[in-house]
Amino acid sequence: MRNGDDATAAISPPKPPPVSVAASLRTLSIFAGSVALALLMHLIISRNEPPLETRFYTIFLGSVFAIAVITAPAQIFLPRLRRIRQNLHPILTAATLLLCLWEIVTSGVRLLPLPYFPGPAKVLHSLISDRLLLFDSTWHSLLLLLSGYALGVIAGLITGLCIGWSPPVRYWGMPLLKVVGPIPATAWIPLAMVVSPSTMFSAVALIALAVWFPVTMLTASGISNTRASYLDVARTLGAGRGYLIFRVAVPAASPNIFIGLFMGLGASFLTLVVAETVGVRSGLGWYVSWAQGWAEYGKVFAALVIMAAFFSTIMTVLFKVRDRMLVWQKGVIKW
Amino acid sequence: MVMTADAEGSTLQLRDVRKSFPDPDDPVNRRLVLSGISISLATGELVSLIGPSGCGKSTLLRLIAGLETPDSGDLLIGTEAIRGPSAERGLVFQDPNLFPWLTVRRNIEAGLVARGLLQEKKTEVDEFMRLVELQAFANAFPHHLSGGMAQRVALARALINHPKVLLLDEPLGALDAFTRMRMQDEVLRLWSARRSTTLLVTHDIDEAIYMSDRIMIMTPRPGRIDQIIPVELERPRHRSNPQFLQLRGEILDLLHFAGGERMKSGNANTPVV
Numbered sequence: 001m002r003n004g005d006d007a008t009a010a011i012s013p014p015k016p017p018p019v020s021v022a023a024s025l026r027t028l029s030i031f032a033g034s035v036a037l038a039l040l041m042h043l044i045i046s047r048n049e050p051p052l053e054t055r056f057y058t059i060f061l062g063s064v065f066a067i068a069v070i071t072a073p074a075q076i077f078l079p080r081l082r083r084i085r086q087n088l089h090p091i092l093t094a095a096t097l098l099l100c101l102w103e104i105v106t107s108g109v110r111l112l113p114l115p116y117f118p119g120p121a122k123v124l125h126s127l128i129s130d131r132l133l134l135f136d137s138t139w140h141s142l143l144l145l146l147s148g149y150a151l152g153v154i155a156g157l158i159t160g161l162c163i164g165w166s167p168p169v170r171y172w173g174m175p176l177l178k179v180v181g182p183i184p185a186t187a188w189i190p191l192a193m194v195v196s197p198s199t200m201f202s203a204v205a206l207i208a209l210a211v212w213f214p215v216t217m218l219t220a221s222g223i224s225n226t227r228a229s230y231l232d233v234a235r236t237l238g239a240g241r242g243y244l245i246f247r248v249a250v251p252a253a254s255p256n257i258f259i260g261l262f263m264g265l266g267a268s269f270l271t272l273v274v275a276e277t278v279g280v281r282s283g284l285g286w287y288v289s290w291a292q293g294w295a296e297y298g299k300v301f302a303a304l305v306i307m308a309a310f311f312s313t314i315m316t317v318l319f320k321v322r323d324r325m326l327v328w329q330k331g332v333i334k335w
Numbered sequence: 336m337v338m339t340a341d342a343e344g345s346t347l348q349l350r351d352v353r354k355s356f357p358d359p360d361d362p363v364n365r366r367l368v369l370s371g372i373s374i375s376l377a378t379g380e381l382v383s384l385i386g387p388s389g390c391g392k393s394t395l396l397r398l399i400a401g402l403e404t405p406d407s408g409d410l411l412i413g414t415e416a417i418r419g420p421s422a423e424r425g426l427v428f429q430d431p432n433l434f435p436w437l438t439v440r441r442n443i444e445a446g447l448v449a450r451g452l453l454q455e456k457k458t459e460v461d462e463f464m465r466l467v468e469l470q471a472f473a474n475a476f477p478h479h480l481s482g483g484m485a486q487r488v489a490l491a492r493a494l495i496n497h498p499k500v501l502l503l504d505e506p507l508g509a510l511d512a513f514t515r516m517r518m519q520d521e522v523l524r525l526w527s528a529r530r531s532t533t534l535l536v537t538h539d540i541d542e543a544i545y546m547s548d549r550i551m552i553m554t555p556r557p558g559r560i561d562q563i564i565p566v567e568l569e570r571p572r573h574r575s576n577p578q579f580l581q582l583r584g585e586i587l588d589l590l591h592f593a594g595g596e597r598m599k600s601g602n603a604n605t606p607v608v
Contacts, residue, residue: 229432236400237446238422238496247448251436328436328476 028075028085032068034093038100039065045108046121056128057121064096118298126298127305134287134306141272141283141310144200148207149268153261156212160219160260164253165245170224177216185210185267186274193279203275210271211264218260222253255329258322265318269311284310344532345413345423345499347376347399352408354394355557368394370557372408376500379530383543383550391558392536396502399534400426412499422446425493425531429505431485433477439488440464440473446496459495466525467491483514490525501531505538519545523571540586544579545572552590562589 039061046054075082099120105111107119118126127134162169163177185206196202226249234248250257276285284307291299352372355365368391376382384392397403399410401420410417412424433442444460447453464470467487477485486506493501506522507515523546526533537543543550544566552562564586568578 227432229428229430230434232397232400232402232420233426233428233432233434233492234445234449235402235420236422236424236426236502237449237492239445239449243449247445248434251434254436328438328478330476 028068028072028089031089031093031096032065032072034096034100035061035065035068038096038103041100041108042103042121045103045119049107049121053125054121055125057124060124115295115297118301122298123301123305126296127302130299130302134284134302137282137284137287137303138306138310140280141276141285144203144276144280144283145207145268145272145314148204148272149211149265151204152208152211152264152268153215155208156215156260156264157219157257159212160216160257161223161245161250163216164220164223165249170220174220177213177220181213181217185213185271189275189278199275199279199281203272203280206275207268207271210267214263214267215257215260218256218263219253222256222260223249225256226252255326258326261318261322262315265315273307343497343499343529344379344501346378346411347374347500347532347534348409348411349374349399350409350411352395352398352410353406354391354398354403355406367557369398369405370559372558372560374551374560374563376532376534378532380549381526381533381535381547383547384534384536384553385538385540385543385550386553386558386561387555388538390553390555392553393504395553395558396426396504396534396536399500400424400502402426422450422496423499424502425496425498425500426502427486427489427493427504427506429508431477431482431489433480433485433488433492435477438474438476439469439480442477442488443491443495445492450496456495463491463495466494466528467521481514482510483518486510486518487521490522494525494529494531497529498531501526501533503533503535505536507542508538515539515542522546540583541574544568544582544586545574550586552586564589 039058042054042057042061046058071081071085075085103119103121106114106117107121159173159177163173164170188206188209189202192202192206193199196205230248230252231244234244239248272283273285273288276283277289280286284303288300288303291297291303350373352369353367354369355367358364358366372395374382384395386392394403398405399417401417401424417424433439434445437445440460443463444453447456447460461470464473467490469484469487469491472480472484477488480488490506503522507518510518519542522535535543535547547566550562550564550566551560552564553559554561564582566582568576568582572579
């Protein structure tokens with residue numbers, strides 16, 4: 001219950017507490033120590049490996065160690081840097097130790113069968129030596145993903161809006177949506193291969209289909225659940241249909257719509273990789289199966305690393321877009 | 336400031352209005368909610384509507400707002416029949432119902448945007464922000480506002496359309512006692528500045544006496560106007576004035592008496608306000 005006129009607006013977020021230099025130095029030394037440990041383990045393990053294949057990883061760990069050591073004095077003078085580092089160090093330390101553990105388990109004591117589970121040095125080597133092809137594959141995946149996603153989102157928003165707003169459209173559209181929608185987009189692949197003129201075209205259509213269903217579902221439910229009193233108020237303010245739909249129902253449904261966009265994005269990643277594996281002759285999905293065909297598991301893992309970075313970047317971009325558009329929700333809900 | 340003495344309002348007339356809804360327990364039947372409602376408000380008049388909950392006060396307001404259509408009867412603004420909702424009849428609910436995705440300023444602008452008049456009347460937005468004393472919160476989102484502030488925004492949002500009739504559905508009902516009294520003065524100030532014909536639904540007898548020119552008392556199931564009591568006290572009124580208290584006593588008495596009468600005629604569970 002919001003009572004009393006004296007409740008004021010909490011507009012600026014609270015400042016994080018300052019981080020002491022000593023505490024910062026402590027975490028810093030733990031991080032530098034973990035990097036040193038990883039580097040040491042690597043040097044011991046890689047004695048038996050061809051030096052060309054492990055060189056990049058040595059350089060990588062060496063430069064991380066150098067950064068860790070150099071930023072130690074720098075952060076004394078830069079409180080901003082200190083806060084960032086303080087925040088990142090636990091997770092960076094854990095990541096370093098995990099890399100170290102990975103190397104011990106694979107290249108070190110060979111607990112996992114080779115060549116299926118290469119060590120980090122081998123993966124980094126594949127990543128760098130095959131960078132041109134990987135970059136090209138990522139680029140193709142990006143084009144395919146974006147065109148399919150954009151198409152699916154546009155179609156989903158339109159159908160979701162119609163189903164959510166208009167009862168007749170809802171009556172006829174909803175059963176169709178409920179029957180056809182849940183079929184995984186990848187299940188259409190055999191049909192798509194036969195029907196469509198090009199694999200590229202069918203892949204775009206499949207990704208769009210995968211995105212379309214959740215976007216439609218969530219948009220429709222968001223629109224149809226618009227609080228009736230918002231619509232009533234808008235009507236008594238003189239709103240016409242356009243205002244009611246695009247200035248009341250759509251913003252009211254936008255939190256729901258974003259859930260649909262996130263679900264659609266997840267579905268699009270899946271469909272993208274499957275489509276690239278079975279039909280399209282380019283992209284990261286194709287690269288993985290191609291590398292696997294040559295038993296180059298270093299490259300398979302390299303492609304997985306790229307995929308992780310690629311997909312999580314796109315996800316982050318969508319989060320940023322949502323944060324901007326739903327800024328009015330800040331303080332209302334937890335995100 | 337918008338401080339015109341000329342009334343912006345218009346007369347409001349209801350003749351024999353009747354409204355029923357489908358019975359939720361028995362969809363074949365319809366439940367009569369309002370029956371034989373005939374009221375007439377003069378231009379610039381402020382009239383309160385009090386009555387027990389469920390007597391159809393809100394339905395009556397929704398009919399005048401054009402959000403519902405009557406089964407029969409005439410509703411007239413001036414000489415024009417009411418056909419659907421329009422900006423000439425502003426409605427403010429107990430819940431301010433501010434659009435949470437718009438800032439305070441954009442909420443107040445909403446009516447102008449909806450009617451495509453924003454460019455023309457941009458300066459009025461500032462006037463109304465000042466009128467309800469919310470300039471400092473222009474860019475705040477509604478969830479940052481207290482209940483009283485939010486309701487002031489809702490009032491400004493309704494008033495920016497210069498409605499001929501202002502419909503207030505228990506607008507101060509959710510506020511604490513002190514904020515409510517302050518807001519009563521606020522509403523009176525806005526009303527005397529604008530002279531919109533105002534119909535105020537309330538369940539607070541003090542509020543009705545303090546604010547209105549006339550008080551209409553409704554009885555439930557089906558709702559109808561039972562009594563119309565003129566409040567002939569000088570403005571500004573004083574809540575502890577003997578005449579004020581006397582009128583308060585009379586209305587309370589009247590409601591008790593009305594309750595007793597109902598019981599005799601077999602309509603047992605008429606709750607007193």
